[in-house]
Amino acid sequence: MSIKEYIPHREPFLFVDRIERADKEMIVGSKTFGKDEFFFAGHFPGYPVVPGVLLLEAMAQCGGAGIRQAEIVQKTAIYFLVSVEKAKFRRQVVPEETVRFEIENLRITPNMLKQAGKAYVGDELAAEGSWMAIIKTEEE
16 A cells, blocks of 8 residues: 555655554564655755754654554544754765664554554664654544
8 A cells, every 4th residue: 555545645745655563562664765855955954864864854754654554543643743852963965865664562542543654765864853742632
């Protein structure tokens, strides 16, 4: 199934290409940041790097898509990021690199999701952090 079946995000704000693993404990996904991504023109001209905040967003999108794919939450669930903690950026991500996201489910309730994640390029840690999101469904 397409990643678009699991989260409402669309280009140019869709930062997950695929989910490789999704279960109660962990989600693993990835994204290849192509050279034509909209943000590279301004971040930074002549030295393009993926903004750290977008790496965090990508991890959160991967986590949300994964719990939907694993059918841990309702099919109509969408998530709204409400907090980010312990964010650290360890390595720059440049055009044409593939980032692998490893997301740990820390707590999931009907209305809230707490996850922690790491973003890798190859074996190198690029970013890490934890976040909380509220969960909304169409019935609400």
